[in-house]
Amino acid sequence: MTGPTIVALVAGLTAAGCALAGVYLVLGRRAMMADAISHSLLPGLVAAYLLAQGPNILAGTLGAVAAGLATVAGVEWLSRGRRLHADSAIGVVFPFMFAVGVLWVSLSFSNLHIDTDAVLFGEIAFAPIERLTWEGRDFGPVALWQSGTLVIINALFLLTLGKELKIVTFDETSADLQGVSPVRVKWALVTVVCLTTVVAFSAVGAVLAVGLLVAPVAVAQLLTRRLPVLFVMSLVVGVGASLAGHLLALAYDVSISGTIAAVMGGLFLAAWTVAPEQGWVAQWASRKRQAAKLKVQTLVVHVAEHRGTQSQSVENTLEHLVDELGWARPEAEKAVRRARDYGWIRLDGPTLELTDQGLSVARSIL
């Protein structure tokens, strides 16, 4: 395999693992937990480095997952009761964990250079270089094994705990009464998110790890309200953005993770604007339609109310709509034109008259 192919595979697999883990994180409205976790891994990595007396993937992963779990436990504990909201607790805990990591590094490894850029952005371009070796044999890039295992673990997690995750996220109380302990399910999810963050972190860095977990799901949520479709779309968006970002980065010789994040942002903006039902354009058009419909209904009701009264010839004219209903003239004209198009109103000289159809519309409203 060539270098770029390996990088593309690692990026795609990492994105797939993240998208799978991200769905219930976003649906449970705990997206920022990913941010806290990704910034708290450092002390765990340092501890593992010291314990294993050197870099060791397994120890590093376990240490980082432990640090992530400790962070979530800290946030949960602090935000219990009413003194501190969860978002403030996150803001307190993860900088503290990060600081512990930074200080520990500078105390224990004063001669070691820690690349802060690598912490924040990762360096996926190095993916082909680090090899997994056993007894002198080369088993291929470590990152490929890591990201591949991640996808398998996360898929198995969702397949086994699918119904439990669903009921706990939708209705925690009922889950509890149905014998599905929300606490256990949540911690299982948090553990999977920690593991996902650790793997994504080493490939694409702390910031993009969060992006890969949250953004594809956020895009998919704008496009569908069906859970199975949401999973598929999150996968497609995550993997698609990673591969597209990788190709673009190669073409323009820029940061791979930066480009992936930018593509993801672009996709989100596009979905937010033009998604069929929930996009800004669709929402705007639907509000416009609603407002126009309401105007015509108001007009029909008004005409019906004064129908057959003495004031009819005064009340039911275009002039009156402008004066008394407080509508601008073009607005009033438009409403009258619409009502005539619908066949609800006809003009008798200057007086607006309801048709039979218009009358039944007015009656159905009143």
Add this chain to the structure above:
Amino acid sequence: MTPALSIRDLTVTYGEKPALWDIDLDFEPGSLTAVVGPNGAGKSTLLKAVLGLLPKVAGTVLAFGAPIADSLDRIAYVPQRSAVDWDFPTDVLDVAMMGAYRKLGWFRRPGAAERAKALECLDRLGIADLSRRQISQLSGGQQQRVFLARALVQDPDLFLLDEPLAGVDVTTEERALDLFRQLQGQGKTVIVVHHDLETVRDVFDRAVLLNVRLVANGPVRDVMEPAVLRKAYLGGRDQVVC
């Protein structure tokens, strides 16, 4: 006969504020009871505390003679509609099938039997045609009927329903009240937190009147007396309401 639900000396507080104070209640099997009382009387708290969802300061609760934790497979609870996230991306059938999760246990997924049961229960509430509708697109009344169907799927002997008729349409209300009577006919015990004093007299045979303390408990005609109601709603002050 062993009561379907037996509550002794139940006291629950929110911080230092008493929510329920020394409640003693028995509910006979096959009874249909409305729990009424002013806002903040502890009606919802009563159901939650009975189910062990809230910590008790004191008291014991037995369902069919056994501790609640051992009887949960015989009890269905319908929370207030606002308690859940209706934007969650799933459909009506899926939510109804959640009533079968306890019987399924961990890891096992609902299959054809659960699906058939859920459809049958949705049909009983007249919404089988909505089974594939996303729950975010339901009206309040439809949401409530989904919740009632989910409780039926569980096939329990005791129903604890928290304000199932609050803010629903007339059809839903009629369907629900009809269902309560049917369930009673089948020997089920139904306890409903209720806000509409009008329908209490027509539908329920017993009423519990709460205002932090137990004000009255008995046949509907005895509890729904103006003098008794005044005691709960006005704290005994001699005023005429409405």
